[in-house]
Amino acid sequence: METRSKKARLQVPMERPSTQDYRLVQEAKRRAVAEEKLEEKDAKLAEVEERLEEQRRQYVRLVGRLEERVRCPVCLEVPTTAPVYTCPQGHCICSACFPSISSTCPLCRADMARSTSLLAATVLENILHECRFAGCRERVAMEEVKEHRRACVHRLVPCPAARCPKQVTVINLLNHAVHYCQFNFARTLDVFEVLSPKMETTFYDTLGEETPTATYRWRGNHFFLNQRKLGRLRSFSMVMLATAEGCRGFRVTLHLAGAGTSVTHTDHPLAVDARDAGAAGLLVAEATMEKMVVQVGGLANYRVMLKFAEV
Numbered sequence: 001m002e003t004r005s006k007k008a009r010l011q012v013p014m015e016r017p018s019t020q021d022y023r024l025v026q027e028a029k030r031r032a033v034a035e036e037k038l039e040e041k042d043a044k045l046a047e048v049e050e051r052l053e054e055q056r057r058q059y060v061r062l063v064g065r066l067e068e069r070v071r072c073p074v075c076l077e078v079p080t081t082a083p084v085y086t087c088p089q090g091h092c093i094c095s096a097c098f099p100s101i102s103s104t105c106p107l108c109r110a111d112m113a114r115s116t117s118l119l120a121a122t123v124l125e126n127i128l129h130e131c132r133f134a135g136c137r138e139r140v141a142m143e144e145v146k147e148h149r150r151a152c153v154h155r156l157v158p159c160p161a162a163r164c165p166k167q168v169t170v171i172n173l174l175n176h177a178v179h180y181c182q183f184n185f186a187r188t189l190d191v192f193e194v195l196s197p198k199m200e201t202t203f204y205d206t207l208g209e210e211t212p213t214a215t216y217r218w219r220g221n222h223f224f225l226n227q228r229k230l231g232r233l234r235s236f237s238m239v240m241l242a243t244a245e246g247c248r249g250f251r252v253t254l255h256l257a258g259a260g261t262s263v264t265h266t267d268h269p270l271a272v273d274a275r276d277a278g279a280a281g282l283l284v285a286e287a288t289m290e291k292m293v294v295q296v297g298g299l300a301n302y303r304v305m306l307k308f309a310e311v
């Protein structure tokens with residue numbers, strides 16, 4: 001019994017490791033093959049990536065050369081509209097700078113005719129155009145250039161405070177209006193938060209002096225109320241930090257009420273690109289304005305009711 005049990009004890013460990021070892025060896029072989037395949041794939045992928053990178057570099061080089069060929073020597077811009085005029089030597093001039101068919105080429109002095117370049121037009125239609133505004137890194141297709149320019153946050157717009165002569169980029173506008181603009185209340189009084197769609201602001205009637213621009217924030221959008229004296233008239237206009245298209249989605253009501261009289265005006269706010277923000281909006285005769293003014297604690301003031309709406 002003792003011998004058999006010894007034998008059994010010897011046999012059991014002999015059998016099990018051998019099966020297990022075999023499996024382990026097979027597994028290791030399989031793993032090695034898989035790893036080898038993976039390495040091969042990695043190497044192929046790196047090769048493909050390198051080829052792609054080289055093609056990208058070639059494409060960028062080609063586009064750069066084509067751009068230089070079609071760049072207008074007069075305004076130094078790559079045209080964003082066809083046709084592009086060309087001299088007999090093939091120099092390109094954009095349609096805005098092309099003076100007349102009797103002119104000479106600004107580069108080679110050859111007589112220009114009314115020849116246009118089909119090749120230049122094809123180049124313009126197929127490259128991505130750089131945005132002309134400083135600080136913008138976007139490149140867009142020719143048919144999207146106009147739309148991009150209209151809404152680019154790097155475009156220059158007049159400060160929404162009607163009396164401020166500064167031009168600011170849209171991306172920096174709020175910073176200027178709230179922290180630096182001496183014609184904006186926000187610099188000293190901060191932005192008026194409009195928590196319900198209606199808001200009433202009391203303005204002190206500073207008689208001869210012009211009232212600074214007031215800044216309002218409603219549902220994350222910024223609005224600027226300008227009040228100006230235009231002769232015997234007082235003009236109230238609301239500018240919104242948005243494009244003309246964006247402004248069409250909003251309506252602002254201005255309401256002034258005083259002794260037995262009131263005036264109301266509802267319209268879309270003016271886009272921040274509007275050149276003469278002081279001239280549009282609600283016009284109130286000074287004689288009517290005098291009726292709006294009330295005396296509170298020795299100070300003449302009037303109230304403007306604002307109502308914001310999304311349409």
Ligand SMILES: [Zn+2]
Pocket residue numbers: 072073074075076077093094095096097098
């Ligand atoms: Zn030009």
Ligand SMILES: [Zn+2]
Pocket residue numbers: 087088089090091105106107108109110
């Ligand atoms: Zn020429």
Ligand SMILES: [Zn+2]
Pocket residue numbers: 131132133136137138148149152153154
């Ligand atoms: Zn841009």
Ligand SMILES: [Zn+2]
Pocket residue numbers: 159160161164165166176177180181182183
């Ligand atoms: Zn300003």
